[in-house]
Amino acid sequence: xxxxxxxxxxxxxxxxxxxxxxxxxxxxxxxxxxxxxxxxxxxxxxxxxxxxxxxxxxxxxxxxxxxxxxxxxxxxxxxxxxxxxxxxxxxxxxxxxxxxxxxxxxxxxxxxxxxxxxxxxxxxxxxxxxxxxxxxxxxxxxxxxxxxxxxxxxxxxxxxxxxxxxxxxxxxxxxxxxxxxxxxxxxxxxxxxxxxxxxxxxxxxxxxxxxxxxxxxxxxxxxxxxxxx
DNA sequence: GCGACAG
DNA sequence: ATCTTGTCGC
Numbered sequence: 419x420x421x422x423x424x425x426x427x428x429x430x431x432x433x434x435x436x437x438x439x440x441x442x443x444x445x446x447x448x449x450x451x452x453x454x455x456x457x458x459x460x461x462x463x464x465x466x467x468x469x470x471x472x473x474x475x476x477x478x479x480x481x482x483x484x485x486x487x488x489x490x491x492x493x494x495x496x497x498x499x500x501x502x503x504x505x506x507x508x509x510x511x512x513x514x515x516x517x518x519x520x521x522x523x524x525x526x527x528x529x530x531x532x533x534x535x536x537x538x539x540x541x542x543x544x545x546x547x548x549x550x551x552x553x554x555x556x557x558x559x560x561x562x563x564x565x566x567x568x569x570x571x572x573x574x575x576x577x578x579x580x581x582x583x584x585x586x587x588x589x590x591x592x593x594x595x596x597x598x599x600x601x602x603x604x605x606x607x608x609x610x611x612x613x614x615x616x617x618x619x620x621x622x623x624x625x626x627x628x629x630x631x632x633x634x635x636x637x638x639x640x641x642x643x644x645x646x647x
Numbered sequence: 648g649c650g651a652c653a654g
Numbered sequence: 655a656t657c658t659t660g661t662c663g664c
Contacts, residue, residue: 459654460654460655461655461656462654462655462656463656464655464656464657465656465657470655472655500653500654500655501652502651502652502653502654503652503653505653505654506653508654509654530653530654531653531654532653535653536653537652541653542653542654556653558653558654559653559654560652560653560654561652561653562651562652562653563651563652563653594664595663595664600653653655654655654656
């Protein structure tokens with residue numbers, strides 16, 4: 419099991435990403451046999467500070483009905499600032515804490531951010547997948563790197579996201595007349611498998627259900643509408 | 648040096 | 655990410 423310190427300087431974090439990026443595995447995933455899909459997200463209290471309270475949550479849905487099987491949340495503090503390209507050093511520790519409290523065992527994890535569509539090909543989806551040794555997929559609402567052609571206005575339509583001549587992800591449309599989402603490989607999956615799984619996690623909104631429900635959950639936690647265990 | 652920049 | 659109500663459109 420891979421493990422490393424989190425109290426790093428931004429410069430050290432960048433070096434660590436370059437080193438860990440070499441360990442990411444891109445391979446087909448047997449999507450048809452995926453039963454439990456985990457979605458995770460973070461919610462911060464107002465005013466971004468170094469010691470801001472943060473709520474991290476994981477929701478586990480069961481395919482193909484996308485039924486909620488489990489959800490777990492934790493309250494802690496962020497110990498790393500938000501720096502584009504280093505998001506995972508801010509959000510992963512809280513998410514790993516929540517993950518450790520799961521009683522179910524998800525087959526795949528969908529992270530709220532990029533996977534390989536990252537300047538060093540190591541977004542938060544790759545980071546979490548590698549540390550948890552889990553198939554993982556990145557689903558982001560906007561692009562960090564790369565470009566793509568216009569995506570046809572049809573559910574399921576997608577266009578490759580290219581960065582420095584390399585296909586690093588896909589702009590995928592889950593709903594008509596709204597912006598597409600960005601799907602990229604995290605760990606132990608390939609792009610086609612990732613796209614297929616995300617499509618199977620489609621609800622009626624722009625974002626896939628795991629991501630959407632995790633978002634709603636952590637926001638409810640922050641507002642005190644739902645108690646922590 | 649000038650922009651771009653996940654959440 | 656967060657601060658925030660109503661409003662236009664499918």
